[in-house]
Amino acid sequence: MHIINMKENRIVLSHGSGGKLMHNLIENIFLKSFKNDILDKLYDSGIIEFKDFDICFTTDSYTVDPIFFKGGDIGKLSICGTVNDLAVTGAIPLYLSSSFIIEEGFEIKNLEKIVKSMHAISKKAKVKIVTGDTKVVEKGKVDKIFINTSGIGIRDKRIKLGIERIKEGDVVIINGGIAEHGLAVLISRDTFKIDADIKSDCAPLSGLILEILKETDKIKFMRDPTRGGISATLNEIVKNRDFGIIIYEEKIPVKKEVLSICEILGFDSLNIANEGKVIVICDRKEADIVLKKMRKNIYGKKAEIIGEIVKKPEGKVLIETVTGSLRVLDMPVGEQFPRIC
Amino acid sequence: MCLAIPMKVEKIEGDFAIVSIGNVKKEVNISLLENVKKGDYVIVHAGFAIEKLDKKEAKKTLKIFKEMR
Amino acid sequence: MKYIDEYREPEIQKEIIKEIQKYGNLINRKINIMEVCGTHTMTIGRYGIRKLMPENINLISGPGCPVCVTPESYIDIAIELLKMEDVIITTFGDMMKVPGSFSSLEKEKANYAKTYVVYSPLDALKIAEDNRDKKIIFLSVGFETTTPLIAQTIKIARDRKIKNFYILAGNKLIPPAMEFLLKEKDARIDGFICPGHVSVIIGRESYTSISKKYNIPCVISGFEPFDILLSIYFILKSIKDEKNEVINEYKRIVKEKGNTKAKEIIYEIFEVVDAEWRGIGIIENSGLRLKENFFDFDAEKNFSIEIKSSNRKTACLCGEILKGRKKPFECPLFEKICTPESPFGPCMVSSEGTCNAYYKYERK
The missing domain is CATH 3.40.50.11750 (HypD, alpha/beta domain 1)
Incomplete structure (x- = not known):
């Protein structure tokens, strides 16, 4: 295990980017103190087991800049993100809290816009916002508006999801094109003077996930590949396990526009955030059924099998490139910056 | 080093041009080149076009291997 | 595409x-x-x-990664500049993680929130135009590919009479390094x-x-x-x-004499000097600095900076690795002190530098 370098006595942005540094922070600071049987699993929701059902509980804070971007806004994101964190653990999302930290001077008109967007999307996701809080801080103390949402959902006892259920030969499925959220936000900032038709994929996936869970009990594990992209999520799945993953570059659904922007800025689409995607690990025999069901849902039209679970190499993710060679797909280290080389 | 990619010239306005790749448009500076025309492909590095692409040579390179044999 | x-x-x-x-x-x-x-x-x-x-x-x-071969002292100077009042540092993203003697720009960004990643030197110039009360310093690194764009940006700054734009010149030339x-x-x-x-x-x-x-x-x-x-x-x-x-092989782009206009612009603004390459040392006639006519744009000439010499003795073998004589596994720092999250030498800094690639692909 890599320990936090003692030279690093301050938090840097990369500590929050879903890559290695963030994982170090979780392991060496948070887990060290908070350690308990529920948190230790590091699933997207904490799963609290009761006699007849399980309760899944999750929380997330949203600080996206700009607050309005192509395909969504900070409000929509704050609902979808939390709903998806519940859904991927197999729960039916039910109740959410929403907490606002607002910068003095923020336009009420924009707050209304955000709240309306939250309302619309929570109706779609069939969740209720049942409690909330508002804090206003002095100008400069936060950037415009930050939102925290927490959510609870109920999970049927018969649903068994867990990394420990994953076996060699299982397949890796994704419900559509990658990297659209991260790039939509980036070009909405207009720093790079790029004009492209890319919208954030931000969407509530609870409907799609419930549909596939109804179809088969052979789904082993799910996770939404947000920060750090699918590289981070796949690496989280194999970490310290006795299996690995191979994915096939050719099979990964990705828009032409996404690839083009990645070419311009020197990004890797595999490392870029999604907000409406889910990685599903499923028994090979049931893969076609899952795929079919997914493709019927509006958030799963471009679903594909992108890889499989392999015995070796343990604990690693490999990618078969378009040239047919294999390379290791590593956990992204931190923030992605545009490169000149 | 040096990430640079071919992009198609869509529109020219003085020292700048709108160039495109795969439905993505971007503004770049073309002052390091002479006689850039609409429809040309230019190599873009850090916001500047640094050279024009020779379409004939591009095809030749792909075939080069077959011809040598 | x-x-x-x-x-x-x-x-x-x-x-x-x-x-x-x-x-x-x-x-x-x-x-x-x-x-x-x-x-x-x-x-x-x-x-x-x-x-x-x-x-x-x-x-x-x-x-051939201009960022990796940028010496520690360059980063040290950039960080000292960053500490000065009214100074904003603009840089290519690649430079953020490169370690100096004591710290990196990414780490210092946490202390002084005045570092902006730009895609083009023109973006840096735009920041200067929009913030006339601030001093904008662009970290000018790059080989022959990048240098003409920076030279052109300086010419534009001169023509538009932008007085608050400076560069910290660290540009380098490739053929002298190959010969070295x-x-x-x-x-x-x-x-x-x-x-x-x-x-x-x-x-x-x-x-x-x-x-x-x-x-x-x-x-x-x-x-x-x-x-x-x-x-x-x-x-x-x-x-x-x-x-x-x-x-x-790259005939579709590369001409016999290259881009003569771009070459001329480089030498209109810059002149050749000896330069330090991280992990290698001084290579004769392999660097560029601004010519006297353009001193107004030279950060080193316009700000007085003192940097502590780190004089750190290092067991880093990047120099040998770059020359093809040693493999990363032979370096005592590899994997132990020097990792992609916390790189020490140039070959680990770049995401595809030799040590970085070995760390990712060849480790058992």
Whole structure:
């Protein structure tokens, strides 16, 4: 295990980017103190087991800049993100809290816009916002508006999801094109003077996930590949396990526009955030059924099998490139910056 | 080093041009080149076009291997 | 994507790979091919080209990442500048993680929130225009490819009378570094894959003297997997046929004399000096600094900075690794002190530097 370098006595942005540094922070600071049987699993929701059902509980804070971007806004994101964190653990999302930290001077008109967007999307996701809080801080103390949402959902006892259920030969499925959220936000900032038709994929996936869970009990594990992209999520799945993953570059659904922007800025689409995607690990025999069901849902039209679970190499993710060679797909280290080389 | 990619010239306005790749448009500076025309492909590095692409040579390179044999 | 995708087609590559295998067998001795350019290293890593090579063909990554070869002292100066009042640092994203003697810009960003990542030097100039009460310093690194854009940006700044824009010049030249590596007593480089986009500016002719003097094949290569494979094939064929010359694989972009307009602009603004390369040392006539007429734009001339000399003795073997003499595993810092999250030497800094690539792909 890599320990936090003692030279690093301050938090840097990369500590929050879903890559290695963030994982170090979780392991060496948070887990060290908070350690308990529920948190230790590091699933997207904490799963609290009761006699007849399980309760899944999750929380997330949203600080996206700009607050309005192509395909969504900070409000929509704050609902979808939390709903998806519940859904991927197999729960039916039910109740959410929403907490606002607002910068003095923020336009009420924009707050209304955000709240309306939250309302619309929570109706779609069939969740209720049942409690909330508002804090206003002095100008400069936060950037415009930050939102925290927490959510609870109920999970049927018969649903068994867990990394420990994953076996060699299982397949890796994704419900559509990658990297659209991260790039939509980036070009909405207009720093790079790029004009492209890319919208954030931000969407509530609870409907799609419930549909596939109804179809088969052979789904082993799910996770939404947000920060750090699918590289981070796949690496989280194999970490310290006795299996690995191979994915096939050719099979990964990705828009032409996404690839083009990645070419311009020197990004890797595999490392870029999604907000409406889910990685599903499923028994090979049931893969076609899952795929079919997914493709019927509006958030799963471009679903594909992108890889499989392999015995070796343990604990690693490999990618078969378009040239047919294999390379290791590593956990992204931190923030992605545009490169000149 | 040096990430640079071919992009198609869509529109020219003085020292700048709108160039495109795969439905993505971007503004770049073309002052390091002479006689850039609409429809040309230019190599873009850090916001500047640094050279024009020779379409004939591009095809030749792909075939080069077959011809040598 | 036109003029990109065609060169990534797996089908057209299969045949070249076969030929490379064939020539690998025919030559039947250890061959070290150096890809000078960091972006080539990226392609080689990304498409797993190293693994396609016959056993006796060794691809070594050269010093061609302008960010990795930027010396610690440059970063130290940038950080000192950052601490000054009213100063904003603008930089290419690549520079953020590069360690100086004590810290990196990414870490210092947490202390002084005045560092902006830009895509183009023109974006830095725009920040200067929009913030006339601040002093905008652009970290000017890069090889021949990038330098003309920076030179042009300075000319624009002069024409528009923008007085609050400065650069910290750290630009470097590639051919002197290639020659430096060959001059080494026990140089073990049998062929160069020359940097395609540097060559766009300097032209094919710039390598002829090196190729002749050291009797070594030099192939100017594009950046797609097809280009790299074809270039490797050309090098092996040259070695087999004992015909060492400069071959231009990247003819679709690189001309015989390069981009003369861009070359002229470089030397209108800059002049050649000796320069320090991280992990290697001083290389004669391999760097650029602003000419006297442009001192108004020179950060070093307009701000007085004192940096503590770190004088740290280091066991880092990057210099040897860059020269192709040592493997990362032989370095005592590798994996222990020096990792991608907390890089120490230049070969670990770049995401596809030799040590970084070994860390990612070759570790057991």
